[in-house]
Amino acid sequence: MFKPVLSSQVENILIKLSKKDKKLVLELNKKIKQICMFDSELIEHYKNLRNDFSNYKRVHIGRSFVLLFHVDFKFEKIYFYKFDHHDKIYK
Structure with a gap:
């Protein structure tokens, strides 16, 4: 099981979305928990x-x-x- 680490950008979006789109926030939190529950073999599914984003x-x-x-296998952390x-994320 991995430990989640959220970037400040993801944290800010969660705060903004919690006021506007609670359903999307619930989906995002559920997916983060799901990803963190995987072991090192199952994480390769993604x-x-x-x-530029090869890591x-x-x-x-x-x-x-x-x-x-990004998955850090050495420290068992996932950096979101x-x-x-x-349309905007890869720019």
């Missing part, structure tokens, strides 16, 4: 990104949003880096 993996939240994260609409 897609590895390429080029990150991605997961879709809802229909239009993407959460980027960025959460945004799929």
Whole structure:
């Protein structure tokens, strides 16, 4: 089981969304917990990104949003880096 570490960008979005879209916040929290429950083999299920984001993996939240994260196997932590609409996240 991995320990989650949220970036300040993800924390700020969670705070803003908690006032506007509680359903999306619940989906995001559920997905973060689900990812952290996986072991080191099952975490490879998530897609590895390429080029500038080659150290990150991605997961879709809802229909239009993407959460980027990095897995640190040595310290058993998952760093949740960025959460945004799929049209904007890779820019």
